[in-house]
Amino acid sequence: ASVPNANLKRQVSQLQSSYDFVVVGGGTSGLTVADRLTQHLTTKKTLVIEYGDIQFAPGQFDPPTNWITPHPNAPPSWNFNSLPNPEFNGKTAFVRAGQVLGGSSAVNGMFFDRGTKFDHNAMAELSGDDGGPPLTKWNWSGMYSYFKKSVTFTPPSASVAAKYNYTWDEAAYGGTGPVYSSMARFQWADQPVLRRAWQEMGINPVKECADGTKEGICWAPASQHPITALRSHAGNAHYANVQPRANYDLIVKHQVVRVVYPNGPKSGPPRVEVRSLLDNTLFNVTVTGEVILSAGALHTPSILQRSGIGPSAFLASAGISTVIDLPGVGSNLQDHSGPPVTWSYSSPYPSFGPLPSQMTSNATFKAEATAAFSQTPAEGPYTLAGGNSAIFVSLPHMTAQYKTITKKIRKMATDGSASAYLPPDIRTDPAMKAGYKQQLLVLAELLENPDSPSLESPWATSEAPGGAMALSFLLHPLSRGTVRLNLSSPLDQPILDYRAGSNPVDFDLHLAQVRFLRRLFNTTTLQGLGATETAPGAAVAADDAALKGYVKQAAYLSFMHPCCTAAMMPKPKGGVVGRDLKVHGAKGLRVVDMSVLPILPAAHLSATAYAVGEKAADIIIADWE
Numbered sequence: 001a002s003v004p005n006a007n008l009k010r011q012v013s014q015l016q017s018s019y020d021f022v023v024v025g026g027g028t029s030g031l032t033v034a035d036r037l038t039q040h041l042t043t044k045k046t047l048v049i050e051y052g053d054i055q056f057a058p059g060q061f062d063p064p065t066n067w068i069t070p071h072p073n074a075p076p077s078w079n080f081n082s083l084p085n086p087e088f089n090g091k092t093a094f095v096r097a098g099q100v101l102g103g104s105s106a107v108n109g110m111f112f113d114r115g116t117k118f119d120h121n122a123m124a125e126l127s128g129d130d131g132g133p134p135l136t137k138w139n140w141s142g143m144y145s146y147f148k149k150s151v152t153f154t155p156p157s158a159s160v161a162a163k164y165n166y167t168w169d170e171a172a173y174g175g176t177g178p179v180y181s182s183m184a185r186f187q188w189a190d191q192p193v194l195r196r197a198w199q200e201m202g203i204n205p206v207k208e209c210a211d212g213t214k215e216g217i218c219w220a221p222a223s224q225h226p227i228t229a230l231r232s233h234a235g236n237a238h239y240a241n242v243q244p245r246a247n248y249d250l251i252v253k254h255q256v257v258r259v260v261y262p263n264g265p266k267s268g269p270p271r272v273e274v275r276s277l278l279d280n281t282l283f284n285v286t287v288t289g290e291v292i293l294s295a296g297a298l299h300t301p302s303i304l305q306r307s308g309i310g311p312s313a314f315l316a317s318a319g320i321s322t323v324i325d326l327p328g329v330g331s332n333l334q335d336h337s338g339p340p341v342t343w344s345y346s347s348p349y350p351s352f353g354p355l356p357s358q359m360t361s362n363a364t365f366k367a368e369a370t371a372a373f374s375q376t377p378a379e380g381p382y383t384l385a386g387g388n389s390a391i392f393v394s395l396p397h398m399t400a401q402y403k404t405i406t407k408k409i410r411k412m413a414t415d416g417s418a419s420a421y422l423p424p425d426i427r428t429d430p431a432m433k434a435g436y437k438q439q440l441l442v443l444a445e446l447l448e449n450p451d452s453p454s455l456e457s458p459w460a461t462s463e464a465p466g467g468a469m470a471l472s473f474l475l476h477p478l479s480r481g482t483v484r485l486n487l488s489s490p491l492d493q494p495i496l497d498y499r500a501g502s503n504p505v506d507f508d509l510h511l512a513q514v515r516f517l518r519r520l521f522n523t524t525t526l527q528g529l530g531a532t533e534t535a536p537g538a539a540v541a542a543d544d545a546a547l548k549g550y551v552k553q554a555a556y557l558s559f560m561h562p563c564c565t566a567a568m569m570p571k572p573k574g575g576v577v578g579r580d581l582k583v584h585g586a587k588g589l590r591v592v593d594m595s596v597l598p599i600l601p602a603a604h605l606s607a608t609a610y611a612v613g614e615k616a617a618d619i620i621i622a623d624w625e
């Protein structure tokens with residue numbers, strides 16, 4: 001990585017006496033906002049305060065890793081283990097978040113897709129869209145231009161496109177944003193096998209999945225440079241590659257503890273209390289314009305709670321005086337989750353080649369892969385990152401019984417029984433109940449829509465230890481978890497209570513997904529290869545209770561997409577921010593990161609984090625210009 005040439009500070013003494021804007025967290029959304037603010041509001045000074053350091057390479061999937069290498073709970077990532085999930089036999093969710101300049105975009109799988117127009121229209125409905133100014137509309141038409149703006153897309157060469165049958169539509173792109181989006185120049189040998197099998201299951205290839213519709217088989221670009229295939233992330237795109245700007249300061253290895261309103265939250269902006277990770281000293285940054293919280297879905301709610309903004313009962317238990325009682329802070333946690341189906345082939349798997357296991361088992365293959373990546377343009381397995389294809393399937397295309405499921409959801413929403421599934425400490429709160437009811441009604445509509453995917457199965461390869469697998473992602477979960485401060489150590493990572501499966505309808509959805517994916521084993525392609533199902537197995541799948549047992553045992557409870565912990569919904573619906581992203585009742589304080597989504601989209605989240613950052617920047621610039 002190039003050495004950053006903007007104004008890097010490592011000591012508090014190097015900071016200016018006050019800033020117009022302080023962005024808390026130099027991650028995916030935060031650096032997007034900081035870049036745009038400093039570019040357009042040239043007389044205003046912006047400071048980014050980042051917990052991690054500048055540590056750009058290697059990220060996950062970058063050489064010299066073995067394609068997927070576990071990271072320790074240390075920079076550049078935080079690892080979280082959630083509280084045990086009783087509905088999943090006490091299993092914990094393993095979640096990771098970026099702890100580095102660039103945030104999670106610097107460590108993620110680089111799968112670079114977008115949600116659907118149905119997702120974003122649903123979010124707009126939940127945000128309380130009442131026909132206000134276009135800038136604060138969060139429906140698809142209010143978001144699409146920001147998805148486009150945030151990236152520069154480079155189509156694959158004709159030969160690469162022909163080799164892998166890549167399809168795309170440049171009309172979905174056309175922006176010149178500093179984040180690169182391009183197609184891999186490599187696929188593992190079994191990739192086309194699954195693609196053929198999915199088509200035999202009636203899942204049709206979609207030419208372009210980034211234009212608001214994506215029900216079918218999708219190619220997604222990766223967030224990587226089109227020639228070098230190096231990871232493109234917020235740290236290099238929105239900071240290191242920015243020409244020096246006198247109004248753009250960054251301090252790294254400092255933790256924002258909280259925001260402080262000395263005269264109450266109506267007389268903002270607040271000052272920002274910061275802790276040096278070098279010597280543990282505390283100091284305040286004076287802000288004259290706004291504080292923008294962009295610490296990600298797991299840390300933004302922690303900062304709000306330490307600031308006295310959150311569920312008052314919880315704050316009282318933590319010994320923190322309530323500044324604003326906002327029960328939604330950290331109370332709407334969602335993530336993608338689900339079990340795989342697995343199989344083996346009668347002939348030895350390596351009749352396909354190459355496969356990812358060769359990265360660890362064959363030193364020559366790995367050396368060749370490393371050399372290929374250094375070519376111009378880069379070639380080989382390292383250009384694929386975590387993979388760039390997936391199926392996205394709607395509930396009506398998975399099961400004829402879909403209306404039984406959506407009827408159940410509507411019933412529990414309208415008769416009020418659903419509130420029993422909310423986290424215990426906010427369960428009786430009228431605003432949280434009203435908001436959850438609306439979320440469920442909106443989700444029932446999404447789940448019923450034959451064009452709105454509710455299952456994703458991503459694949460770069462089906463190879464897995466001991467055989468082959470296809471994962472299922474529950475794209476629109478109904479269960480809600482919490483992020484709460486660790487009372488014995490409130491400056492540390494917060495406590496995550498995923499509460500996976502607390503709404504029982506999530507199991508109906510998991511069961512429908514597994515049963516649908518098992519149809520793979522009846523396809524001519526997999527039968528022809530002698531595929532034998534290893535899990536869950538026909539006997540288990542035939543029985544609801546047994547299959548539920550399998551889901552509990554085999555599910556991954558996080559696919560690293562935590563969100564929605566400071567939801568953009570009205571205050572009487574349990575929301576934390578309005579459509580202008582301002583925290584309800586707090587002057588000079590906004591949230592701009594994946595916390596603000598009210599529900600998960602049918603997508604991995606980084607493209608959405610950039611688009612939200614771009615849109616937020618325009619909203620803030622319009623307010624201050």
Ligand SMILES: Cc1cc2nc3c(=O)[nH]c(=O)nc-3n(C[C@H](O)[C@H](O)[C@H](O)COP(=O)(O)OP(=O)(O)OC[C@H]3O[C@@H](n4cnc5c(N)ncnc54)[C@H](O)[C@@H]3O)c2cc1C
Binds near residue numbers: 110609
């Ligand atoms: C391992 C992994 C794999 C993933 N795979 C994909 C994928 O393939 N495709 C995809 O689209 N998405 C993927 N995601 C998700 C996606 O990258 C994130 O959802 C998105 O980048 C989040 O953006 P954000 O701006 O909300 O937060 P982040 O980008 O995480 O930024 C938050 C920043 O705040 C900093 N911070 C936290 N607390 C403080 C504090 N108190 N003071 C100062 N700074 C603080 C953090 O260090 C971080 O830099 C993955 C995520 C992970 C972790």
